[in-house]
Amino acid sequence: MKKIEIKTDTINLDQFLKWANLVSTGGEAKVIIQAGKVKVNGEIETQRSKTLTSGDKIEYGGTNYQITSS
Template structure:
């Protein structure tokens, strides 16, 4: 499981996908979330503005990423 370090207390799902270089643009983040290709803590997530915090697990393209504080 890879780790994505954030510098803030929380981060929106769409921002995390861009910050972690999982997608290139905000539009791409919106598309993959709307296509139900992203899970948060094991559940399909359809809200781009879903607030994530350290300890949350994001699944995308068969990989898992843990949100951690830097």
């Protein structure tokens, strides 16, 4: 599992995908989220504005990521 540190208390799912360099644009994030290709804490998430916090786990492209905050 890869740990991705954010600098804020929360981050939206689409912003997280860009922050972690998993997508290059917000439009790309929107498409993959709405297609059901991203899981948050083991559940498929289709809302790009889903709020994530430290400890949340995201799965995309067969790789798992965990959010940490400073």
